[in-house]
Amino acid sequence: MSKDDILLEAEMSMEKSVDYMVHEFAAVRTGKASPGLVENVDVHAYGSTMKLKQLALITTPEARLLVVQPFDAGTVQDIERALRESKIGITPAVDGKIIRLPIPELSEERRKELVRSLRKMAEEARVRVRANRHAAIDEAKKLKGSGGLSEDQLHDVEGEVQKLTDRFVKSIDDHLNHKEAEVMKV
Numbered sequence: 001m002s003k004d005d006i007l008l009e010a011e012m013s014m015e016k017s018v019d020y021m022v023h024e025f026a027a028v029r030t031g032k033a034s035p036g037l038v039e040n041v042d043v044h045a046y047g048s049t050m051k052l053k054q055l056a057l058i059t060t061p062e063a064r065l066l067v068v069q070p071f072d073a074g075t076v077q078d079i080e081r082a083l084r085e086s087k088i089g090i091t092p093a094v095d096g097k098i099i100r101l102p103i104p105e106l107s108e109e110r111r112k113e114l115v116r117s118l119r120k121m122a123e124e125a126r127v128r129v130r131a132n133r134h135a136a137i138d139e140a141k142k143l144k145g146s147g148g149l150s151e152d153q154l155h156d157v158e159g160e161v162q163k164l165t166d167r168f169v170k171s172i173d174d175h176l177n178h179k180e181a182e183v184m185k186v
Contacts, residue, residue: 001143003157010136010161014129014168021125022175027088028114030182033060033103037090038068043082045075055079056099066090066101073097106183114183122176126169133165 001009026036039053052058056070056079068083070076080099083092093100106114140157143149149157 001139001148003140003143003149003153006136006139006143006157007160007164009139010132011164013132013135014164017125017128017132018168018171018175020128021121021172024121025118025175025179028118028179028183030106030179030185032063033066033101035060035066037088037103038066038083038086038101041082041086041088043075043079045078052079052082064103066103068092068099068101070097070099111183115180118176118179118183122172125172129165129168129172133161136161 026034027040035053035058039051039058041052042049043052043055045055052068055072055075056068059067059069061067068079070079076094076097076099080092080094083090083099083101090101090103093102137158140149140154140161144151144154
């Protein structure tokens, strides 16, 4: 593995950590309807577990309403059960072959709770980025041990990896600040 390979792998791993956090953020309710709130809910249907987005069309006809239209009317009860058991805090209402999810207004206490949850997700992402930094530096040290890098090159790699780490941690913080503002906006 070369110096460039180490840096490229570190950057890709850190990017995946940030992308995963952004994906987690999408499932956090902000008081307005978004298909991201429910599309990854696990539904037990057809003898296996599937994501809701594979079983139904999810639309937002109004700012505070989600409508779930199953592709197969036979899965309505399975989808309703999965939505009730999920931790999204929204009670589904079955209306024939569709399921309506009215999005209630968030209380101040619930908003603060969501912000705490977002901060925890962001910290987990920072920890993953730092773990990627340690893995990259360890890989560079192994390369130095095998004669592939000089002491100066190792120092350069460590500096580059730290710059990547700082960039991705800043990205995490930016995403967190944006999502916090979105959640706290009444």
